[in-house]
Amino acid sequence: MPDPSLFSPPLTPWPFHRTIPIIYHDIDALNHLNHAAYFRFMETLRCDYYLPLLGHSDPTKLDIIVAEATCRYLAPVVYGQELLGELAPARPLGRTSFTLLYRFRSNLPNDPTVYARGRIVLVSFDYEKNRKKEIPADLRRLLEKDAIDQASEGWT
Numbered sequence: 001m002p003d004p005s006l007f008s009p010p011l012t013p014w015p016f017h018r019t020i021p022i023i024y025h026d027i028d029a030l031n032h033l034n035h036a037a038y039f040r041f042m043e044t045l046r047c048d049y050y051l052p053l054l055g056h057s058d059p060t061k062l063d064i065i066v067a068e069a070t071c072r073y074l075a076p077v078v079y080g081q082e083l084l085g086e087l088a089p090a091r092p093l094g095r096t097s098f099t100l101l102y103r104f105r106s107n108l109p110n111d112p113t114v115y116a117r118g119r120i121v122l123v124s125f126d127y128e129k130n131r132k133k134e135i136p137a138d139l140r141r142l143l144e145k146d147a148i149d150q151a152s153e154g155w156t
Helices: 039-054 139-147
Strands: 016-021 065-073 082-091 097-106 115-125
Touching: 016 039, 016 097, 039 065, 039 082, 039 097, 039 139, 082 139
Parallel strands: none
Antiparallel strands: 016 082, 065 115, 082 097, 097 115
């Protein structure tokens, strides 16, 4: 019987997603997706979600800094597979920081397999003053609108 942590019943849609093809470059010597590739996927998902919230498409306008990055690897992924990478902010948001959750699951219909889960803590950052700042109120509202309970995905 498959490990129950591979599944997230029900797999409700998250506010942001993108298809991720697994290319040869991302395969390691054991012939599966290298663990480090997930962090690159999370970075792409983060920018694709967050920049429009700021009203920009320019990554130099980012006002966040990564404080912590975690990934749980649940099942191997092989060359040629296609994943659905999903992102959602986590409740609650802090005053100067917030957490983004990631879920990488099968992109095949009727396949509930979750291959990995990620979590990244971000700090709202003023690069000119070189210090953290409060999350702007308008941005906070947008993040809270999309936020999910992190415990529902196994994070505490």
